[in-house]
Amino acid sequence: MDGLLCYCRAGFEPELAGELSDRAAEAGFAGYARTERDSGHVVYACEDADGLSRALPWASLIFARQKLRLLADLRGLDPRDRIAPMLGALQGRARFGTLVMEHPDSDAAKPLAGLARSLGNALRPALRKAGLLSAQDDARLPRLHVCFVSGDHALLAASDPADSAPWPLGIPRLRMHADAPSRSALKLEEALLVLLDEGERRRLLRDGMRAADLGAAPGGWTWVLTRHGLRVQSIDNGPLRQHVLDTGLVEHLRADGFSWQPAQALDWMVCDMVEQPRRVAERMATWLREGWCRHAIFNLKLPMKKRWQETRLCLDLFAAQAGEPLAIRAKQLYHDREEITVFATR
Incomplete structure (x- = not known):
């Protein structure tokens, strides 16, 4: 065959x-x-x-x-x-x-x-x-x-x-770090490994870069970003783990991730909020279209039925509403469940 x-x-x-x-x-x-x-x-x-x-x-x-x-x-x-x-x-x-x-x-x-x-x-x-x-x-x-x-x-x-x-x-073999605030940290670690190549990781994840983490609590994705030296605004009405705040790289803002916007353009935005995938895709497109960030990684939680069709619809919607040429890569990662992870860069 x-x-x-x-x-x-x-x-x-x-x-x-x-x-x-x-x-x-x-x-x-x-x-x-x-x-x-x-x-x-x-x-x-x-x-x-x-x-x-x-x-x-x-x-x-x-x-x-x-x-x-x-x-x-x-x-x-x-x-x-x-x-x-x-x-x-x-x-x-x-x-x-x-x-x-x-x-x-x-x-x-x-x-x-x-x-x-x-x-x-x-x-x-x-x-x-x-x-x-x-x-x-x-x-x-x-x-x-x-x-x-x-x-x-x-x-x-x-x-x-x-x-x-x-x-x-x-399947990349990643071990859960003792300091990780949640298992969701593995999702972002895997996304950075799978969706970016080695050169991109060196170039796009540097000390002093600024990022936003939408729906950050308890801080798993924020923690991963700080390990790369990024300064993070963590957006969530829920609490973050204290040792994440103790890094000195994190500003915790109690706000709704779907309505908050940064005062100035950031290097990164990441988002793992549990919400309808089309709503997430539209909000992520707004971030890229308005120039609020240069690079983004976000998850789209898929429905129980017609998941491939919904995936195509959401990615097409995101690309159309972002309003400018983007490099977009998406994978269902090993540490994902009923979701896919998307990387987009201007």
């Missing part, structure tokens, strides 16, 4: 399938999505998978944690020898630089972690002997992914290091 293999949050397969289907059709590629609810992955079958992959960069996909080029769909694998069919399916392929053994991030697939790990130890030398894997990990070459869907079913896929997530399963 030719096509793409994409990983997603379990339960969001219909949203990812809808996104891939719509985006492929708009780019002029015929194909179809195949998935099961709560499987944590979607296969998009397409005759010109290489062309489709180029048309749909990983960074542009919202519900895909990872984007891979599907190479083989191996079913009915014999537990006594899973390696021979894999070598056979890869015969004639160019050499890979790294082997990644994984499974979808779903309840059904998590018990396969041990199998993937142990088989990887045997598969690596077999691949090297066959000339299919470099003697040492080589980050310049495509990565080979072996994704176990079940004990006798594996998907073989490849990733371009320049057009895919660098983390297994597309």
Whole structure:
């Protein structure tokens, strides 16, 4: 089968399938999505998978944690020898630089972690002997992914290091810091890691920059910004954790995040308020249109139904109302739940 293999949050397969289907059709590629609810992955079958992959960069996909080029769909694998069919399916392929053994991030697939790990130890030398894997990990070459869907079913896929997530399963492993005021801090940490590249993080997050955090309490996102040296106006009628205020970088203003506006232009605005996504999109657009900030990261809480359609509507609404050309990137992050995270810069 030719096509793409994409990983997603379990339960969001219909949203990812809808996104891939719509985006492929708009780019002029015929194909179809195949998935099961709560499987944590979607296969998009397409005759010109290489062309489709180029048309749909990983960074542009919202519900895909990872984007891979599907190479083989191996079913009915014999537990006594899973390696021979894999070598056979890869015969004639160019050499890979790294082997990644994984499974979808779903309840059904998590018990396969041990199998993937142990088989990887045997598969690596077999691949090297066959000339299919470099003697040492080589980050310049495509990565080979072996994704176990079940004990006798594996998907073989490849990733371009320049057009895919660098983390297994597309999930950056972040640890909850002891001083973080709330788990929501992980959402902003992941957003800065996934939605900005290394150069942008150095350039756009510098000591002394000024930011606003709308709906800040108890201070998780404010805390992350202060760790980058930003001075933050934290807008919320609720209280902030005292150690966040003790940084000396935070001014807590008890006000409504939907009506407050800064006295002068800021570098950043971040927002994780629980509100209807269209209302949030419109307010965020106002901030960019009026020049109140240069860069923004905000969350859009999605409804229970038609989430892909609502996502498109809200992002189109935001872009239209912002009133000037913006770079806009959006992802459903690992630490997101029923929401997506958006980065926008003027």
